[in-house]
Amino acid sequence: GQNIDQPTEMTATEGAIVQINCTYQTSGFNGLFWYQQHAGEAPTFLSYNVLDGLEEKGRFSSFLSRSKGYSYLLLKELQMKDSASYLCAVSDSNYQLIWGAGTKLIIKP
Amino acid sequence: DGGITQSPKYLFRKEGQNVTLSCEQNLNHDAMYWYRQDPGQGLRLIYYSQIVNDFQKGDIAEGYSVSREKKESFPLTVTSAQKNPTAFYLCAREMTQYFGPGTRLLVL
Numbered sequence: 001g002q003n004i005d006q007p008t009e010m011t012a013t014e015g016a017i018v019q020i021n022c023t024y025q026t027s028g029f030n031g032l033f034w035y036q037q038h039a040g041e042a043p044t045f046l047s048y049n050v051l052d053g054l055e056e057k058g059r060f061s062s063f064l065s066r067s068k069g070y071s072y073l074l075l076k077e078l079q080m081k082d083s084a085s086y087l088c089a090v091s092d093s094n095y096q097l098i099w100g101a102g103t104k105l106i107i108k109p
Numbered sequence: 110d111g112g113i114t115q116s117p118k119y120l121f122r123k124e125g126q127n128v129t130l131s132c133e134q135n136l137n138h139d140a141m142y143w144y145r146q147d148p149g150q151g152l153r154l155i156y157y158s159q160i161v162n163d164f165q166k167g168d169i170a171e172g173y174s175v176s177r178e179k180k181e182s183f184p185l186t187v188t189s190a191q192k193n194p195t196a197f198y199l200c201a202r203e204m205t206q207y208f209g210p211g212t213r214l215l216v217l
Contacts, residue, residue: 004151033206042199042208043152087151096167099151 002026004100006088011106012078020073020086020103028093034062034073035087037102043087046073075105083107111207112136115200120214122187122194130185130212132200139203141183145169146197146211155198158183187214 003025012018024032031050035043049055049064049071061074073086085102092098113134122128134141140159144152154167158177172191177183187194195216200209 008149042211044208045206048206089152096154097152099153101149101151 002090002092002098004088004090004098006086006100006103008101009104009106011108012075014078014080014107014109016078017074017076018078018105020075020088020105022071022073022088022100024069024071024088024090024098024100026090026092026098029066030091030093030095032062032064032071033089033091033097034071035089037085037087039084046086078107080107080109111202111209112138113200113202113207113209115198115209115212117212118210120212121217122214123217125189127186127188128214130187130198130200130214132183132185132209134181134183134202136202137180139180141177142201143167143173143175143183143185144199144201146199152199155185 006022033048034046036046037043047062049062052064052066054061054063059076064071085104087102088100089097116131142157143155145155146152153169155169155173156164156167156175158164161177161180164175164177172188174186194214198212
């Protein structure tokens with residue numbers, strides 16, 4: 001079957017760096033997405049990786065290794081507003097998104 | 110809003126009642142999607158449509174129905190056959206990069 005794994009919850013300190021991991025097993029691969037979702041709101045798109053390597057966008061970076069079925073989202077200079085759930089999703093061979101359950105990130109002062 | 114709107118924000122359903130959730134987009138995109146989100150679970154695909162007058166079942170279509178009579182509109186009906194409808198419903202466009210604000214459905 002198809003599976004996306006990410007930690008349920010993580011805690012970090014304001015101003016620090018945190019890495020949220022995502023591992024996947026899917027039938028085919030057409031890219032990996034990261035989304036941010038604040039409580040009670042819809043997810044918002046953060047990044048898309050289809051080739052191996054690191055993509056940087058301001059304080060957020062996303063890394064992909066297709067051979068390892070692995071990705072991470074790196075958040076630098078954490079701010080209180082970064083407290084949210086972070087969702088990992090993989091586009092499979094049919095271009096359908098398979099979703100992880102999300103990682104709840106708690107930022108402490 | 111990413112060019113996609115949903116209404117209402119909250120919806121209450123009585124036992125045996127059908128309810129319809131609205132999803133509208135103003136960017137002339139072909140593909141639209143409906144997802145359901147439950148606490149502690151990943152998003153699950155209910156239905157999707159890639160062209161007017163055509164739609165496909167997702168992983169959990171039972172108890173739901175959709176229509177796509179116009180390109181800009183993709184309403185979802187939660188029928189009385191859906192026994193556990195309480196969830197957060199999300200509509201999305203174009204490879205799910207952009208979501209509407211969502212509708213939270215609660216059962217009275």
